[in-house]
Amino acid sequence: MHAVKRNSPTVLEQRGAYRPTPPPAWQPRTDPGPLLPEAEPYRVLGTEAARKADPALLRRLYAQLVRGRRYNAQATALTKQGRLAVYPSTTGQEACEIAAADVLEEQDWLFPSYRDTLAAVARGLDPVEALTLLRGDWHTGYDPREHRIAPLSTPLATQLPHAVGLAHAARLRGDDVVALAMVGDGGTSEGDFHEALNFAAVWQAPVVFLVQNNGFAISVPLEKQTAAPSLAHKGVGYGMPGRLVDGNDVAAVHEVLTEAVRRARSGGGPTLVEALTYRIEAHTNADDATRYREEDEVEVWREHDPIALLERELTERGLLDDEGRQAAKDAAETMAAELRARMNADPVLDPMDLFQHVFAEQTGQLREQAAQLRAELDAAAEDQQHDEPGGTGR
Missing domain, CATH: 3.40.50.970 (Thiamin diphosphate (ThDP)-binding fold, Pyr/PP domains)
Structure with missing residues (x-):
């Protein structure tokens, strides 16, 4: 193969589409x-x-x-x-x-x-x-x-x-x-x-x-x-x-x-x-x-x-x-x-707080989960009441 010589103008140069110009002197926008x-x-x-x-x-x-x-x-x-x-x-x-x-x-x-x-x-x-x-x-x-x-x-x-x-x-x-x-x-x-x-x-x-x-x-x-x-x-x-x-x-x-x-x-x-x-x-x-x-x-x-x-x-x-x-x-x-x-001192925590401060307005899924947890907590509290001395029992 013969080496390509770059002495001759390129196609873009021949068409006048390329005008090589020196870049302007670069200056930083801010003095560092x-x-x-x-x-x-x-x-x-x-x-x-x-x-x-x-x-x-x-x-x-x-x-x-x-x-x-x-x-x-x-x-x-x-x-x-x-x-x-x-x-x-x-x-x-x-x-x-x-x-x-x-x-x-x-x-x-x-x-x-x-x-x-x-x-x-x-x-x-x-x-x-x-x-x-x-x-x-x-x-x-x-x-x-x-x-x-x-x-x-x-x-x-x-x-x-x-x-x-x-x-x-x-x-x-x-x-x-x-x-x-x-x-x-x-x-x-x-x-x-x-x-x-x-x-x-x-x-x-x-x-x-x-x-x-x-x-x-x-x-x-x-x-x-x-x-x-x-x-x-x-x-x-x-x-x-x-x-x-x-x-x-x-x-x-x-x-x-x-x-x-x-x-x-x-x-x-x-x-x-x-x-x-x-x-x-x-x-x-x-x-x-x-x-x-x-x-x-x-x-x-x-x-x-x-x-x-x-x-x-x-x-x-x-x-x-x-x-x-x-x-x-x-x-x-x-x-x-x-x-x-x-x-x-042991903190008093409310499990229902899990559903607070998640969204500005609770989603349907969160409301459903909150209702399920509330039912479980109420059932657990009722069972505890029955089991306590003096409770109604079952």
Whole structure:
């Protein structure tokens, strides 16, 4: 065979249908520079920036951190006692949980993952209601509209598109609402994460994404999930700024999230915040973390504990004394005692609730099933009445 020579014009060129022209000089639609995250995680505690922090805010955050740590310990104990089916602890991650709840206004919405019950409690949700899902009594356990807290999401990252949809709808209606969506590092590997970021950036939706990078997606370390320089860098690809922050520095997380919420509220669009933290305890009570990480690694992070970091700052500045520490501990113990007492009481459950809150209007099939169950319950109650002492018998 002879090689085809390309010196002669093609058929399209001969017909005048093809006019090769040089492409225009390509320019990015957005300068990526301002979208890039910090080279190092942003910190406040232990730096000069801490001197500018509001003392009242720091003391309030300290009390909430102590309460949050006690909440985690009590919920873990309830799991061991069989009062909870499962509990995904946030011990070591309290700074992210507390800051996320604190930066929101009353009209804003929080979209938590299954690990973020502490954020929901810090937002104002009754601790018992926050744990009802993990107890196995209800699908949610609380009215999302009352506290503007979306249902705790067990499927990874599915709450993120919901947050974007709500935020976008609020903006279209002219409502002053910001949505803050929480997700773990494992959730960033889900398609819902990428779809949510893309829609949020295109629509410039007033939403803030908080990624709690605690090092592991159950047993999978971050380096086996992504080759990105950081998870915060992922925001650049969608056209939103990424922020990288020390997730155990509650003052830094609070400041970064406050700025992101303010930016979203003013029409600046979404922000992706990656908070570097660590999951001190196992994934859940069903997990054996010793199979995939060494205790030495855990101890390094214990030395970077969020409560200890803030306590050191407050003490050095003369803003916290022994009396203040004890007051925070006493308040936390009061909360834990009340939670323990209420969770130790067996709940009164109505089987007929199975058919409630499924559809706005029950389907014919549901009505039929409800009637069948009601008949069975009435028959069982009648049999019990006959069998009791003094009953009519049969």
